Amino acid sequence: MSGDKNILYPLTGLLSAVAILLSGLIFAKEPLCPVLLTGFFLWLLLFGCHRACLRVLLPLLLVGGVFAGITYAASGDGQSALSMMNRTAAVFLAVVPGMSMTPVQMTRCLSSLHAPRAVTLGMLIALSFVPLLTLEIRRVREAMVTRGAGSLLSPQIFYRAFLIPLITRLVNISDTLSLSVETRGFTLDGKDYSIYHLQRFCPKDGLYLLGIAAGIAGMAVLA
Numbered sequence: 001m002s003g004d005k006n007i008l009y010p011l012t013g014l015l016s017a018v019a020i021l022l023s024g025l026i027f028a029k030e031p032l033c034p035v036l037l038t039g040f041f042l043w044l045l046l047f048g049c050h051r052a053c054l055r056v057l058l059p060l061l062l063v064g065g066v067f068a069g070i071t072y073a074a075s076g077d078g079q080s081a082l083s084m085m086n087r088t089a090a091v092f093l094a095v096v097p098g099m100s101m102t103p104v105q106m107t108r109c110l111s112s113l114h115a116p117r118a119v120t121l122g123m124l125i126a127l128s129f130v131p132l133l134t135l136e137i138r139r140v141r142e143a144m145v146t147r148g149a150g151s152l153l154s155p156q157i158f159y160r161a162f163l164i165p166l167i168t169r170l171v172n173i174s175d176t177l178s179l180s181v182e183t184r185g186f187t188l189d190g191k192d193y194s195i196y197h198l199q200r201f202c203p204k205d206g207l208y209l210l211g212i213a214a215g216i217a218g219m220a221v222l223a
Contacts, residue, residue: 008047010109012205013097016212020097023216024090027223028083036219037089040212044096047208052099056092064088109199125177132173140166 008016020040027033045053064085072081107124140162144150149161 008049008097008100008208009201009205010101010106010199011113012201012209013101016209017094017097019212019216021090021094023219024093025087027219028086028090029079030219030223032219032222033086034082034089036215037086037093039215040093043208043211043215044093044100047204049096049100052096055099056096060089060092063092105199112199133170136166136169136173140169 024033024037027036041053067088068081068085071084072078075081103124107120110120110123143165144152144157144161147161150157152158152162
């Protein structure tokens, strides 16, 4: 996941993601909750998260529509369906700030705050794992299609043609990653280290958080 240009300070994005998620869940039953979530979406667009916003928009509408439809079919209550749509939208919008930053930027941010090296290195590996896993799954599936291996619905094909190659590739990648980390001088013994590009909190981040807080406060007053 590549980040957008002029992204937010990483911890600002993380804090806003938590605020968006919690506010969406708390106010899901309020009639003005869609207005609040729409405001969050436009606010994220305004502060540079264009690519991530556009990437989540269609899945948000599809998944939210499906869950809202199921809720309505089960309960026959339009308000319950709207509440489910609000909750789903809050989850997707909370993902946007994280999609708008790279693992390296989060690692640099933690390093500049003098977080333990084990935490920063663990964060870098964890944030890099999901896109890497997605890429490897796609490559194994493409190899299966090329060889005409058959459908994944067959347990034997799933095990021999998909699961075993995927595990083998991930093991090889983990070995390469460990060698790469050692070669680049990553250590856990507390030695001093430099940061190539510092991540700094700037006035734009403060304004962004102020807007998020104002939206939540306004919703709390009107609720």
